[in-house]
Amino acid sequence: MRHFDTAATRAGLPYDALVPALRRMFAGGCEVPLRHTHALADADGHTVGTLLLMPAWRPGGRLGIKTVNVFPGNALQGLPALHAVYTLFDGSTGVPLAQMDGSEITTRRTVAASALAASYLAREDARELLLVGAGRLAHQVPAALRSVRPGLRRVRVWNHRPEGAALLVRALATEPALEGLQITVATGLEAAVRQADMVSCVTLSTAALVQGRWLRPGSHLDLVGGFTPAMRECDGEALRRARVWVDTSEAMAKAGDILQAVAEGLFDPAALQGTLADLCRGAAGRAGPDEITLFKSVGTALEDLAAAELVFDRG
Incomplete structure (x- = not known):
């Protein structure tokens, strides 16, 4: 062996x-x-x-x-x-x-699944990424997303502890795979969300961080961190405004972002667009340049x- x-x-x-x-x-x-x-x-x-x-x-x-x-x-x-x-x-x-x-x-397949989803759902001309969170998983997100959106030019990092965001920015600046990117700390979450083409949340938050009203037309929201019904990284308005995909159907029973939005009457499970398997088997992804897309993952042994x-x- x-x-x-x-x-x-x-x-x-x-x-x-x-x-x-x-x-x-x-x-x-x-x-x-x-x-x-x-x-x-x-x-x-x-x-x-x-x-x-x-x-x-x-x-x-x-x-x-x-x-x-x-x-x-x-x-x-x-x-x-x-x-x-x-x-x-x-x-x-x-x-x-x-x-x-x-x-x-676990770390690398998790962010690679987000990149796989983004290859179908993020605009091909996406240039600016907002990274919400500053932990181990967050460190890997920019390289994974750049592998499918090579036009990426700027990464902003926001964290509830600004010193954590600064540490991650310094670490990312040394990554060969990110050479040429402008990488900075985002001082305000709302302003950073409003400017981003892609927003990737990699936190353990139990309160909504990203507000749906902040999302710009054509943006893609990637929700990685929450994996229990009590965890949440965006509000229900984000799901109401977006076309929503999940990694597997298991997310519909586990993801607090989805379950809490359903309980609030802001998302109908029947409106789910599909899973990563559906996308990989030829289902239509992004339908137009101005629509907002959302991908929620909880992980799978596949x-x-x-x-x-x-x-x-x-x-």
């Missing part, structure tokens, strides 16, 4: 290869059962962590399982709260093929399998 550490996993997932790999997997499909979630308790019975198992496979192809451990108390020990490994098997024999850095796979296969085949 081969082993891919963090650096080797990252090297196997360049966005100009990963986005097409996701497109092929969404178009072709694979088996994705519900993820398994288990609470982990200490000797006194107190829950200290969560174990997630996320399998996916292609009949006659390969089988993969991502194992994710979430231990919120790790911060007290100076450790990340989340750790993950990915194990890839031969789907016909069960023979183990490789083990990879599951956290690296993406993990596509990424792991790419790492293995390129390695």
Whole structure:
């Protein structure tokens, strides 16, 4: 069995290869059962962590399982709260093929899915990106989106902590994949949204940040961060004004952005335009230069399998 550490996993997932790999997997499909979630308790019975198992496979192809451990108390020990490994098997024999850095796979496939959606939904002449959030995922968004919208010229970063935005701007300025871009801190969220062609939200917010009335005609809103019904990155007005797509139908039961807008009477689930699979199989994306588009993702093991296969085949 081969082993891919963090650096080797990252090297196997360049966005100009990963986005097409996701497109092929969404178009072709694979088996994705519900993820398994288990609470982990200490000797006194107190829950200290969560174990997630996320399998996916292609009949006659390969089988993969991502194992994710979430231990919120790790911060007290100076450790990340989340750790993950990915194990890839031969789907016909069960023979183990490789083990990879599951956290690296998760980060890169998540932003690559946003880039895949943007390849159908963002205007081809999009030049300005607003990045809302300044964490690990946010760091990867500009490179992923630039891989499908090479006309990108400017990136603004807004964060609820301005010092976090400044740190990310300095980090992005050293990225070879972003050479030539103007990268600055956005001091005001409303003004930055009103100027942006693409707005990508990568936060853990439970209160709407982006207001629908701020979105300019022709813009594309990408919602990455919220993955529970209690989390929210935009208001219901944004969904009311936009044509809405999701990564998978699971988002309709998990995404607070959608569920809360439905509860407010601002979005009808019947108005959903479709999923990434629909787009990759030929469904119409952006219908005109002035319409507002919105993509909401919650993640899927299909993406993990596509990424792991790419790492293995390129390695």
